[in-house]
Amino acid sequence: MAAEGSDQLLQVVTLLGAAVVAVPLFKRLGLGSVLGYLAAGLVIGPFGLKFFDDAESVIHIAELGVVMFLFVIGLEMKPSNLWNLRRQIFGLGSMQVVLAASMLTFVGITVLGMPWQVSFVSASGFVLTSTAVVMQLLSERHESATPEGQRIVSILLFQDLLIVPLLAAVAFLAPTTEAAILADQTPIWMKIGKSALSLGILIAAGLWLLNPMFRILAKSRAREVMTAAALLVVLGAAFLMELGGLSMAMGAFIAGVLLSESSFRHQLEADIEPFRGLLLGLFFLGVGMSLNLEVVWHNALMVVSSVLALMAGNASMIYLVARLTKSKHRDALSRAMMMAQGGEFAFVIYSAAAEQGVMSATTHANMTAIVVLSMALTPLILVLGQRFLKNNNQVDMQGVDDVQDNELRGNVLIIGFGRVGQIASQAPIAYGAHISIIDMDPNVIRRAAKYGFKVYYGNGVRADVLRAAGAQNADCIMICINKIEITTRIVETVRHLFPNVKTIVRAYDREHALALLKAEADYFIRETFDAAINMGETAVKMLGAEDSEAEEISARVRRLDSERFALEAAGDDFAGQALLLGNQTQGVNEDDAEDDKDVDAEEEKA
Template sequence: MAIEGNPSQLVGIVTLLGAAVVAVPLFKRIGLGSVLGYLAAGLAIGPSGLGLMSDAQTIIHVAELGVVMFLFIIGLEMKPSHLWSLRGQIFGLGSMQVVLSSVLLTAVGMAFGYSWQVSFIAGAGFVLTSTAIVMQVLSERGDMQTPRGQRIVSILLFEDLLIVPLLAIVAFIAPPDATITHGAPVLQKIIFAALSLTILIGAGIWLLNPLFRVLAKAKAREVMTAAALLVVLGAALLMEVGGLSMAMGAFLAGVLLSESTFRHQLEADIEPFRGLLLGLFFLGVGMALNLDVVGENWRIVVAGVLALMMTKAFCIYCVARLAKSNHSEAIDRAILMAQGGEFAFVLFTEALKLNVISAEINANITAIVVLSMALTPMVVVLHKRLGGKITASLDGVEEPRDVQASVLIIGFGRVGQIASQGPLAKGAKLSIIDSDPDVIRAVEPYGFKVFYGDGGRPEILHAAGALQASVILVCINDKHAVTRIVETARQECPHTKLVVRAFDREHALELVKHNADFVVRETFEASLQMAKHAVVLLGSEPQEAEDLISEVRSRDAERFALETTGGLFAGRALVLGNIEYIPPPRAEEDEPKDG
């Protein structure tokens, strides 16, 4: 076997896997994240560390497929209609950020004493944010599908589109003899790029779905996996041949398959390869950090990292604020996108080949980009610990003003949306408030008018129509906030019925003490339904199972009644599961006073 004759290959693979297995769980455990763990592991085993691995660039080149697969999976989540709805953010927000950053970053290079050509190459390379790092952080935070996450993804997509015009500009500013020797005509590059794009879109529309239908009928799982890899790598190769970004090709392939019935199968097939190769990419970046170069030119490298990252962060913050993002979101975006990216290496290599920059400058700016990529996860973690929670933008969100409705719903997440269906079917007029602007914007396309507000504040309750409402549904998932809202609503609206979502039994008891009218534990009914199906599967008849579950409900209601203080809740109906427990009435003089 080949490995028996050349065991060093196997040693290298084991070294890479061992470094990742040790470093990543350790860094995640101490709260520094997986990206920083991979980078640290790469630095430790690379030429600047223990010297166990030496060929970092080869590893990065292979592992860029992880970035490619990540963009394919992102594309699967974006239907063409959704991508079209983001066109303003992609070309508007993206172009604003790129143009402003390019100008100021070029000015920084010139302030360091370099020519405008060298300054432009360094600045343009730094404009291209690391898709791998940003996407990984967004994925770990669960922000990929949020509006603020979608804005960041839109900017990244626009930056990926820049690689062809930037390479064309490099060829344009290169010395004439270098262009003749190495470069293809700009018009030829544009034609190849357009042709590759056309072929990919055509294949996506007319070829891919029929191909997967044929393979699905063959019922060979391994062939489906091979076909998924073929689509991703084939799209990446086609774009690379056309001079475009491989990641952009994979993303477009994902978008073209986003409405396919095979979308979920493709995602499941690609995911293991994506995660492994993306981790390998970060390992390669860590290995590529040449501490010798940093040591010999530490002044220019350190100054360059600080100047370029701070300038880019400033540009991103300004653009975000101009686009009406709030301060915390703008700061978060600036910190997350302030580094250079993996496509900078492609740009620098082309510039070196065409004699636009020298080998020494290439080594320095490459070290600056790699160092900025390594610093970003650390800065993100530091900001998370010191900067507090990110508040969502209130752009396009209204506060309630003198709303009148028969039902007020506080909290419009999963529970609130389902709970609204009954009153809507009855024909009731709804007033809805929520404290999450992202939720408010997400439900707007479905015809729901949701106002921004904290249901625990008396003035918000009054503005949302709580005094005129017959029923208030409290559906949020923060039990402390629920209790506070019930207290406030009972004091401000003593005659309005309160139907409240409880976190668990203990929380339900607490809400009853605060005079909630109907308390529904969020997991109780779903758990009983599971229990009923289990009883049927054990051999019982459906009616017998229903009777058993009804008995469980009844006993739970009796226990709950015994746990409440006798007499305190007389006259209030409490829904415990599906059993309504009504304590005996008490004398009018015993009614609790307001407050």
């Protein structure tokens, strides 16, 4: 018993040691953490130093890392945002999967000489991009919250939904034998009903049970109990979906979406994060272990040519779909490089195909090796691709410091240093305040440095960036960016993590101002409102009014606007009537904002 315990402890120490050594080394070389984990798994696995004999058991446990990753993504995606993404999820996702699967099926039949059934199953598994790899890469590149990042997440969600239909297709293609018929006599309507029941139970629990449960647990003030409850929600949702024959990751994602409006959202994310990162790293280690070097060696030409052919075909279709849906060339190329590999769900589909006689054991081993190699190649392709894009006028990070490498201590934190941030900073500076500034645009950062401003690179949505920027030490935070959803999310994060810090926020328009009011911003101002009021007052003076009369009219317009805003904020039934009282002077302040970067920094400094 003691010897068995020592062996298990040695395996744990080996896993941790491999990760601790390989990941920093590969990140230092600019190859990313994913490739570091894969390489470490290969070294310690059954085809390396043989510390482990069964990679499948490691992968099975570590799949919970992918599940937790989807839960965190769900926490950041409110139901309204998810509804707004419905066209991307079902439209963009279905277009990419159908075209890519068709292309790869054709490649398998014509180039690799596979029967059409085997080619279809191989292609269908390969087009299900690795959620783990892509989400990790998006996280490292800080692109999860960008519009392009949201499109990629939408496609990944649609691919998760395809697991059940594809497994059903594998069963349909399986050779019909008496044993196969006896093995599964469950009617299809019963399977669908089971899936629908699992989904219904999860949604009902999310709507009526989870929030009351967390409120009760929060009163206990036991941090470990809240952590246990967070794990219970994630693993319970995953288990419920698995019972219904659906994707575990999809169950966790739905649970996250249902809790995205909860006041416990940030606490849940903080509790899950350490487990997510550790298990996701373990997953990549398991994938590295599963690469069968003997299969690669004996079928080197076929495996290498298949990897290149399948990745090239997949990437071409991803790029084509991106361009057809009006993505820029650079975004489409980046998406194609990031999503061209096969993923973890391919292992599930290939195993099912091998068990049911659709795919031979040799083909199964070859396709598994091809998928693992494609996952390992993706970080390298992205490194080379970034250099290519950089050589084609991509904005580089030279001369830009990351806020996470510094501990800022300003008593005023400014997020966004475009035309609004530059002007808004002047008064605190004149008062003698110590300001800290972060921005996401390297060009803005370098331009500001010419005029004596030290601006750090950082995404204000992320809690770790806010802490590194000194949000906890600030008296107030000025949020001066022009992205509506991101601004609102920053306010929500600050309100939860630093409730004593005041927020001064740039509102894009009236609707955004109402959203900021709901998010409990301390002060907000519509970016074009004052300018429009001043223009109207000047027009009245030009029409012949005295200064005092023009000022009185402006004051009345402001008062009516405030009354309308208060009525709208309260949801009063008379808000529409109040709006009619002043609508002739209101419309001008809803003009679209100019882009932050259009005004030259030298004019703003002056």
